[in-house]
Amino acid sequence: MVNVEVAAPKVVVVVCLLRGNRVLLERRRSSLGDSKFSLPGGHLEFGESFEECATREMKEETGLDIDNLEFVTLTNNLFIDETKPHHYVVICMRAVLADHHQQPQNIEPDFCDGWGWYEWDNLPKPLFSPLEKAVRAGFNPFPI
Secondary structure, three states, X not given: OOXXXXXXOEEEEEEEEEEOOEEEEEXXXXXXXOOOEEOOXXXXXXXXXXXXXXXXXXXXXXXXXXXXXXXXXXXXXXXXXXXXXXXXXXXXXXXXXXXXXXXXXXXXXOOEEEEXXXXXXXXXXXXXXHHHHHHHOOOXXXXX
C-alpha cells in the first residue's frame, strides 16, 4: 500500500516557451526523470497564480522574462514505481519571450544539464513522462 502522506498530490506549473516553431526544453538532473527532456517549471507556491508561478520559475531556472501567458493543458501523473512514490498534477502554460534577444542560462546546473530549442515535431528522446504523456495524447502547444 502506498503511504498517502508521502504521495500526497503536488501541483507543478510548466511552460511551453515558444520561439518560432521551437519549444524550450531542459535535460533534467534529478532523482525523478534524470537525463530526460522536460519543459521548464516547478512547484506552485502557496497563494500563487499559475501565471505567477510560471513567470517565477522561468526567471529562476533560465533568467528569461516571458509574456502572453495562457493555460493550455494539464496532466495527472503518478510515479508509483519510484523508491518514494510521487503524484503530480502538472499545469501547462504557453508563453513567448518578452525580449526575443534573450538566451536561456543554466542557472541551476545541479538540476539541469542545459537548455535547447527543439522543433515540436522532432522532440529529443527520452522525454520526461508528464511531457511524453501529453504528447502521446495529441497535445500541441502551437496555436492553430
